[in-house]
Amino acid sequence: MTPMEQSNCQTDNGNVLDELLKASRILADDTYQVPPQIMWVDNSTIATLGNFSASTGKAKSRKTFNVSAIVAASLGNKQVLKYRACLPEGKRKILYIDTEQSRYHCHVVMQRILRLAGVPQDVNTANLVFYGLREYHPTMRLQLIEHALQKETGCGLVVIDGIRDLMLDINDPSESVSIINKLMQWSSIYNLHIHCVLHLNKSDDNVRGHIGTELNNKAETVLVIAKSQTLANASEVKPLSLRDREFEPFAFKIDEEGMPVDIYDYEFGKKDGKASKMTIGDITEEQHEKALEVAFQDKVVSGYEHMLTALSKGYGEIGFARGRTTLSKLLTYLLTNKKVVKLASNEYCLPKNYPSLPLIDEDT
Structure with a gap:
């Protein structure tokens, strides 16, 4: 290249850089819209357009079940588990990318999402586009995702399950930075939210590899899904990092039909290596109502011992299975707080249900 050609090339490059800087400058008199919020847990925002988030967890922690609930909530603009979603008009389409499962298992996940969303399972919906990229090289997977984003207009949510398969070396810093830059670029250019799935280390609770460190530093929200240590077939969901205020952890289980469902009375925390027990004071009004409906079944219960038996059955339904001494204290509490009343005929x-019957003012 001649000196003249080098000079012209530098000038052209300078002009390009000037244009990029001009487009990137933030001015005091500019106005910007707050990024649209699209998903919440309770009153905590966990997803906005133009950002990305992640679900993490060890193998078999039911991360994909959790993501199924996230996608179903977004597809139906409804609440599934604790996830409440509302995608705006023009952004109702969801792109789901699976990088590791067979086509059969991808189809199982898609059917679960459709069922949770309340959408017919035997009819293709334009608002859920599902791709299985298991057989491709990481470089090709990246190209295919980018092409899908260009092709599938109107996307509000993109799921990448799992992001580790977009790279050759999970601990390579340059590869990790490149992938995170792609997530930032895609979410910004296409004004959508990207939710990724990544494993935790087997030996500890750290997100795997250098890519995990980058995700943790840059993501809007990082969720941790863990198998319950106290209840079979249950998983816990906790916030690892969150730009908004943290939500209270929640738990779900897989029902007989293979669907994730809430566990409203789940006990979190451990003491001395054992799960901490719920106390009478921990029971919510909603749980009391549920337990007492089961205990009484719109009937009168005759006798003290029968009442304790009924309470054992009812409160066992909400996870408060206790012995006779605690149930006696529970009955005293219920009578004192007028949640249960005692009739003159030694009935409860x-x-x-029985507002007009004569009562006896006793504690037990």
């Missing part, structure tokens, strides 16, 4: 009932 719910106030709403």
Whole structure:
């Protein structure tokens, strides 16, 4: 290249850089819209357009079940588990990328999402586009995702399950930075939210590899899904990092039909290596109502011992299975707080069911 050609090339490059800087400058008199919020847990925002998030967990922690609930909530613009979603008009399409499962298992996941969303399972919906990229090289997977984003207009949510398969070396810093830059670029250019799935280390609770470190530093939200140590077939969901205020952890289980469902009375935390027990004071009003409905079944319960048996059955349904001494204390609490009333005939009932019967003012 001649000196003249080098000079012209530098000038052209300088002009390009000037244009990029001009487009990137933030001015005091500019106005910007708050990124649209599209998903919440309770009152905590966990996803906005133009950002990305992640679900992490060890093998068999049911990460994909958790992601299925996220996608179903977004597809139906409804609440599934604790996830409440609302994708705006023009951004209702969801792109789901699976990098490791067979086509059969991808189809199982898609069917689960459709069922959770309340959408017919035997009819293709334009708002859920599902790709299985298991057989491709990481470089080709990246190219295919980028092409899908260009092709599938109107996407509000993109799921990449799992992001580790977009790279050759999970601990390579340059590869990790490149992948994270892609997520930032895609979410910004296409004004959508990207949710990724990545494993935790087997030996500890750290997100795997250098890519995990980068995700943790740059993501809007990082969720941790862990198998319950106290309840079979259950998983816990906790916030690892969150730009908004943290939500209270919750738990779900897989029901007989293979669907994730809430566990409202789940006990979190451990003491001395054992799960901490729920106390009477920990029971919510909703749980009391549920337990007492099971205990009474709109009937009168005759006798003290029968009442304890009924309470054992009812409160066992909400996870408060206790012995006779605690159940006696529970009955005293229920009578004192007028949740249960005692009739003159040594019978017990719910106030709403028998408001006009004569009562006896006793504690037990």
